[in-house]
Amino acid sequence: xxxxxxxxxxxxxxxxxxxxxxxxxxxxxxxxxxxxxxxxxxxxxxxxxxxxxxxxxxxxxxxxxxxxxxxxxxxxxxxxxxxxxxxxxxxxxxxxxxxxxxxxxxxxxxxxxxxxxxxxxxxxxxxxxxxxxxxxxxxxxxxxxxxxxxxxxxxxxxxxxxxxxxxxxxxxxxxxxxxxxxxxxxxxxxxxxxxxxxxxxxxxxxxxxxxxxxxxxxxxxxxxxxxxxxxxxxxxxxxxxxxxxxxxxxxxxxxxxx
Amino acid sequence: xxxxxxxxxxxxxxxxxxxxxxxxxxxxxxxxxxxxxxxxxxxxxxxxxxxxxxxxxxxxxxxxxxxxxxxxxxxxxxxxxxxxxxxxxxxxxxxxxxxxxxxxxxxxxxxxxxxxxxxxxxxxxxxxxxxxxxxxxxxxxxxxxxxxxxxxxxxxxxxxxxxxxxxxxxxxxxxxxxxxxxxxxxxxxxxxxxxxxxxxxxxxxxxxxxxxxxxxxxxxxxxxxxxxxxxxxxxxxxxxxxxxxxxxxxxxxxxxxxxxxxxxxxxxxxxxxxxxxxxxxxxx
Numbered sequence: 310x311x312x313x314x315x316x317x318x319x320x321x322x323x324x325x326x327x328x329x330x331x332x333x334x335x336x337x338x339x340x341x342x343x344x345x346x347x348x349x350x351x352x353x354x355x356x357x358x359x360x361x362x363x364x365x366x367x368x369x370x371x372x373x374x375x376x377x378x379x380x381x382x383x384x385x386x387x388x389x390x391x392x393x394x395x396x397x398x399x400x401x402x403x404x405x406x407x408x409x410x411x412x413x414x415x416x417x418x419x420x421x422x423x424x425x426x427x428x429x430x431x432x433x434x435x436x437x438x439x440x441x442x443x444x445x446x447x448x449x450x451x452x453x454x455x456x457x458x459x460x461x462x463x464x465x466x467x468x469x470x471x472x473x474x475x476x477x478x479x480x481x482x483x484x485x486x487x488x489x490x491x492x493x494x495x496x497x498x499x500x501x502x503x504x505x506x507x508x509x510x511x512x513x514x515x516x517x518x519x520x521x522x523x524x525x526x527x528x529x530x531x532x533x534x535x536x537x538x539x540x541x542x543x544x545x546x547x548x549x550x551x552x553x554x555x556x557x558x559x560x561x562x563x564x565x566x567x
Numbered sequence: 568x569x570x571x572x573x574x575x576x577x578x579x580x581x582x583x584x585x586x587x588x589x590x591x592x593x594x595x596x597x598x599x600x601x602x603x604x605x606x607x608x609x610x611x612x613x614x615x616x617x618x619x620x621x622x623x624x625x626x627x628x629x630x631x632x633x634x635x636x637x638x639x640x641x642x643x644x645x646x647x648x649x650x651x652x653x654x655x656x657x658x659x660x661x662x663x664x665x666x667x668x669x670x671x672x673x674x675x676x677x678x679x680x681x682x683x684x685x686x687x688x689x690x691x692x693x694x695x696x697x698x699x700x701x702x703x704x705x706x707x708x709x710x711x712x713x714x715x716x717x718x719x720x721x722x723x724x725x726x727x728x729x730x731x732x733x734x735x736x737x738x739x740x741x742x743x744x745x746x747x748x749x750x751x752x753x754x755x756x757x758x759x760x761x762x763x764x765x766x767x768x769x770x771x772x773x774x775x776x777x778x779x780x781x782x783x784x785x786x787x788x789x790x791x792x793x794x795x796x797x798x799x800x801x802x803x804x805x806x807x808x809x810x811x812x813x814x815x816x817x818x819x820x821x822x823x824x825x826x827x828x829x830x831x832x833x834x835x836x837x838x839x840x841x842x843x844x845x846x847x848x849x850x851x
Contacts, residue, residue, distance in 0.1 A: 419775075421795035421803050426813060429823050431774035431794035435748070439780050442749035443756065458732070458741060459775040459794075466745045480732050480741040480772075485799075490657075490734065503655045505737045516738050562749050563710070565742035566703030567647065 313501040316508070317483060319475040320454050321417075326528050327386075328355060328370025328413040331453060334532040335539070336361055336368060344395060348428060351392030353384045353420070356399040358408070362540055367403035369396050369464060370413035373454070386455075387420035390433035393463050397437050400444055409447040409543050412464040417482065419460030434463040441466035442562070443555055447546035449539060452476040452508075452517070468546055468558050471519040471538070472508045473531070478516065479506035515564070596623070614830045622787050622830055624767060626669070627676045627693035630726055634834050635680035635689065642678040644711055649673060649704045651735075658735040661697065669695035674729070675705045677712045682724065683838025685845075688716035691726040694768075698730035701773055705733075706743025709777065713750035722760035722841055723751070727778040731771020744776035751780055760844045762837060765792050765815065765824065779823070783840060785833065786815035786824045 311319070319325075332339055336359035344350040356369040373386030396412075403410045419430050438459075441448060450465035456478030472478060481489075483501035488494050511517035521534055546554065595604040601619035610616075614633055615623040625633075631640055651658045666672060674696035680689045690712055692699040699705075709725075716723045732740040751761060763781030767790040774794050778784075786792065793813035801808055811817055818824045828836050 419794065421799045423800065423804065423808065423812070426793050426795065426800070427817075427821050429779075429821065431771075431792075432779040432823055434775035434794070435777070435779035438745055438776055439748045439752050442745065442752050459744060459772050462741055462744060463775075466749070478738055480737055481734050486734050499656070503653070503737075504734070505653050511738070514739060516742065559749050559753070562742060562745045565706075565746055566739055567707040 312498065313504070313507055314483065314498040316475060316477055317501050317506070320477045322475075325454055325475075327374065328372045328415055328453065330528070331413050331451075331532065331535070332359070332368055332370055334529070335536045336366070339368065342399060345391040345398055347394055348391045351384075351389050351395060352382050353386055353388040353416075354392035354396055356396060361411075361536070361543070364540070364543060365406075365408050366543075367399050367408045367410045368413075369399060369410065371416040371461075371464065373415055384420060386416045387418060388416065388460060389420050389422075389425050390428040390430050393419070393433040393437050396464055397433075397440055400437075400441065400448075404444050404446045407446055409449070409546070410444070410467075411539060412448070412450040412467065414450060414452050414456050414461045414464050415454035415476075416457045416460050417455050418457035419463070434459045437463040438466050442558065445551045445555070447543060447554060448558075449542060449546075451535065452478050452511075457482060466558075466562070468554065468561070469518045469542060470511075470516060471521065471535075472511050472517040473521050474508050474523040476508055477506045478511055479504050598623075616830050620788060620829070622767065622789060624694050624728070626695060627671070627691040627726075630691050630766075631676065631678075631680070631689070633830070634726075634837070635682055636684065639681035640678050640689075641680070642676065643715070644677055644708045645672070647673060647704045647708060649702050649736075652703065652739060653735070653737050655735040655737070661735065665695075665697045669693050671696050673704045673708070674699040674701070675708055677708050679721070682834065682841060685722070685838065685841040687722045687724050687841060688712050688719075689724050692728045692766075692773075694728045694766075697733065698768075699728050699773075700730050700733035700740075701743050702733035702736040702740045703743060706740070706746050709743075709747045710750040713747070713754045716759060717750075717754040717757050720757070720759060722762065722844060723754065724762045724764070724837060724841075725777070725781070726764045726766055727769045727773055728766045729769060729771070729773035729778075731773055741772065744772050747777050748780065751777055755780075755782070760841070762840060764828075764833060764837070765790055765818075767791050770794070770796060784824045785836070786818065786827050787833075788815055788827050788829055790815045792818050792824075 339359040341357040355372045374380035374383035448467040450467040452472040483497045487496040487500040508520045598617040600621040615625045677690045762783045765786040769792045
């Protein structure tokens with residue numbers, strides 16, 4: 310059993326498959342759509358339509374990028390407001406055409422910058438969280454690397470949330486936590502331990518319904534497992550009435566906490 | 568001004584519980600903007616606003632005293648207390664000192680009240696309690712309030728002030744953003760009004776959820792409002808941020824708040840907005 314901080318490092322590992330790898334290996338006929346129709350197109354968020362076997366679906370992923378040049382282009386997977394607004398636009402489109410939505414989340418967090426603040430990073434995230442709570446089509450979100458705070462939640466108000474064995478999901482990065490609480494970034498391991506951010510923690514606290522094993526180190530098996538589980542879960546969710554689906558989603562989040 | 572008489576009375580009502588802290592009159596409080604030394608009595612006469620217009624932070628109970636009609640406030644869920652659910656180092660101690668400092672059990676006060684004769688559900692966040700960070704109890708109280716307001720078809724008026732999600736409750740505090748947002752979406756879908764009044768500071772996970780979800784968003788002058796903290800941004804971009812960045816006026820300029828209203832005028836303005844949203848039956 311590795312420590313929480315080892316999990317953080319695994320979740321951030323350079324060679325870890327990114328959002329785009331999941332899209333390419335799980336879906337057929339992916340067609341990417343661009344832009345939020347308001348300001349621009351955020352390369353940190355990739356979205357479009359594809360087939361999961363015979364099912365049309367909307368797929369959205371936060372993409373950290375491959376080589377350094379691509380990472381810079383993708384802003385290291387830290388979306389600006391237009392990334393979240395593009396995601397919401399595609400989700401609303403999915404709702405209109407009764408397509409399920411599948412989100413892959415891998416982000417250190419929403420981008421912290423002057424432009425992001427000027428264009429309402431907080432408002433964009435707030436809007437996604439609120440709208441996703443009543444999106445009238447099934448939504449499944451999968452944490453595949455870093456699930457960084459509100460920037461991850463903005464794509465994860467879903468009917469089910471799944472997580473990879475070596476992925477994390479946290480209210481704040483352990484470095485930020487150590488620096489704010491103890492004014493000491495060196496205490497990052499302690500912060501990681503305290504925050505309860507591992508996949509096992511997510512299952513324990515009911516934040517994630519499923520944890521995918523990464524034991525084989527061969528991701529083709531992981532993709533296959535995710536593909537199979539997605540197909541099965543969507544079949545289960547699609548038979549529910551919209552009212553029942555939304556009632557279930559409400560109850561899922563209503564239970565967290567007291 | 569007519570308002571003076573209105574807010575004095577309920578203030579005394581609230582004081583019955585001995586919960587409002589007032590410094591002795593001889594203590595002078597210096598304004599961080601203009602340097603004027605204000606006496607406590609001067610400040611309470613002016614709703615804790617300096618002559619230069621700087622709005623001092625005030626406690627949630629003081630704010631309620633300023634805003635609701637005399638004797639109309641009925642507090643709800645006041646006994647809920649946070650627990651150290653994740654066994655986070657030092658959290659128990661921090662909760663205890665926050666309770667002592669703020670004289671409150673948690674970082675938000677909820678209730679029903681009348682504002683200008685209109686019944687509404689009200690929440691006010693308490694910055695003296697761990698900078699009103701949102702943990703599971705804050706999330707639960709707000710969710711219950713929105714559910715109650717939906718059931719009773721009441722408008723919700725909320726004064727936000729918060730550093731964001733409460734780290735010491737980890738992922739469960741992040742989930743409160745979704746929980747509260749889902750409840751307020753139901754309230755909204757049922758045709759009810761939600762007004763948020765952003766006060767200094769409104770940051771992080773609170774900005775990124777219920778603070779920005781109001782049908783109408785009001786802000787106090789000069790309030791710091793944003794997602795990322797200024798220090799975090801400065802470290803990321805390695806530059807000093809411009810004067811006024813993330814202040815209420817900056818948000819107004821960029822289209823994220825409807826209006827900036829001084830503390831003296833907020834009650835009247837909110838009462839007017841509430842009056843313009845009286846339900847007159849459904850249109851077919």
